[in-house]
Amino acid sequence: MADLSPIWLTLKLAAVTTLLLLVIGLPLAWWLSRGRSIIKTIIEAIITMPLVLPPSVLGFYLLLAFSPQRGVGKWLQQNFDVQFVFSFKGLVLASFIYSMPFMVAPVKSALQQLPITLAQASYTLGKTRRQTFINVLLPNIKPSLLTASVLTFAHTLGEFGVVLMIGGNIPNVTRVASIAVYDSVERMDYASANTYSLILLCITFIMVISVFLFNKYQAKSPLD
Amino acid sequence: MISIDIEKNLRAYQGKRTLKISRNFPAGSITKIYGPSGAGKTTFLKAIAGLITPENGKIIVNGEVWFDRSSGISLPPQKRMAGFVFQDYALFPNMTVHQHLEYATNDTVWINRLLTIGKLETLHDHKPAHLSGGQQQRLAILRALAIKPKVLLMDEPFSALDAETKKILLTELKAVFDELKATILIVTHNPSELDGLTKSELLIE
Numbered sequence: 001m002a003d004l005s006p007i008w009l010t011l012k013l014a015a016v017t018t019l020l021l022l023v024i025g026l027p028l029a030w031w032l033s034r035g036r037s038i039i040k041t042i043i044e045a046i047i048t049m050p051l052v053l054p055p056s057v058l059g060f061y062l063l064l065a066f067s068p069q070r071g072v073g074k075w076l077q078q079n080f081d082v083q084f085v086f087s088f089k090g091l092v093l094a095s096f097i098y099s100m101p102f103m104v105a106p107v108k109s110a111l112q113q114l115p116i117t118l119a120q121a122s123y124t125l126g127k128t129r130r131q132t133f134i135n136v137l138l139p140n141i142k143p144s145l146l147t148a149s150v151l152t153f154a155h156t157l158g159e160f161g162v163v164l165m166i167g168g169n170i171p172n173v174t175r176v177a178s179i180a181v182y183d184s185v186e187r188m189d190y191a192s193a194n195t196y197s198l199i200l201l202c203i204t205f206i207m208v209i210s211v212f213l214f215n216k217y218q219a220k221s222p223l224d
Numbered sequence: 225m226i227s228i229d230i231e232k233n234l235r236a237y238q239g240k241r242t243l244k245i246s247r248n249f250p251a252g253s254i255t256k257i258y259g260p261s262g263a264g265k266t267t268f269l270k271a272i273a274g275l276i277t278p279e280n281g282k283i284i285v286n287g288e289v290w291f292d293r294s295s296g297i298s299l300p301p302q303k304r305m306a307g308f309v310f311q312d313y314a315l316f317p318n319m320t321v322h323q324h325l326e327y328a329t330n331d332t333v334w335i336n337r338l339l340t341i342g343k344l345e346t347l348h349d350h351k352p353a354h355l356s357g358g359q360q361q362r363l364a365i366l367r368a369l370a371i372k373p374k375v376l377l378m379d380e381p382f383s384a385l386d387a388e389t390k391k392i393l394l395t396e397l398k399a400v401f402d403e404l405k406a407t408i409l410i411v412t413h414n415p416s417e418l419d420g421l422t423k424s425e426l427l428i429e
Contacts, residue, residue, distance in 0.1 A: 115312060115314065117310045117312055117314035118314055118316060120270075120273075120275045120301070120308070120310070120314065121308065121310060121314035121315075121316075121367070122316075122327075123274075123275070123300070123301040123302055124273055124275070124301050124304075124305070124306060124307065124308040124368075124371075125305075125327065125328045125367070125370075125371055126302050126305050126371065127302065127327075128302060135327065136316050136318070139316075139318035140316070140317050140318050142318075
């Protein structure tokens, strides 16, 4: 029987990353969806970069940036006793950055497609921007919100390069499922590799088919 | 009394032009606004509501400065609380008829009265997608009235109503308008439909 701790660690990482991105990514998507400016364009470009950047490159720079030997990493270690490199926190940070476009882009696009008069109608009723966002805008992009959350979760399940660079392969700490598959194959332990792979395959399939089924009345697929 | 003297640049089909309106609307009056498409009628209403900002001018409502370019005053729409009936209704797809009104006011007596006026009592738990065009338009009007506005801005509010429904609704609304003592501006493509309701008019060209 394969050690299932990498699966649990992966699920924990995906859940924490998705929750964090819901809290921070949604307001960010809302801000980006309202009007255009050069600052917004630059920030959006930075958020989108992980889609095209090799994960190992992102992981490498995160490793450098948060190394306890220098710079920010050293400062965090000395002042707050926080270490991102080779820790679960580091995996969360890397996943957060790496999966951000999967949360922000669909939500931003959905918000932009809502008629501007919806928010305007709410404002004329005396509602603040925050009340409008929570009561009017968010409930009307539910399918996209679900799609974004599932994509973020599923994408985090499959991360390899970036988490390997910043987290390494420490059992129960940073050894997530994708790394466990690679590690098992290297050790010629195909049975364990197959167990991890099959579990990931099933989880991913169930998640994607659930989005299709949930969104069928809106005629949206997870790719929309 | 609404005192308006504004300038707003418009991007029209023929190129850029400036909408200039200088006019006083007495308190409690009902004015119909008409003119060709793209003349700036909706822009004018939105400028009053604070949804867009004019380039120049002043808007003073019942002695309160809502907008004054020269002194940098521009109250947000939340503080102006002008009732607004949008041309596309702008109903919230996630809310039922009743929830639309509840979102605007906590006054249940007023909500029930509005539902009666709009003949939507039996449809109170329906969402906009399950209402006809005319019912949606009536809901948009009721929602704007729910906040008991002192200024009511209506952008083609009766276009989807049949003649009979319009006649009954206008009679009911007139009583509500009198009660609220609101100053009302109604944009229409069919000025004659408001005959008997309005005494003044504004042509925007």
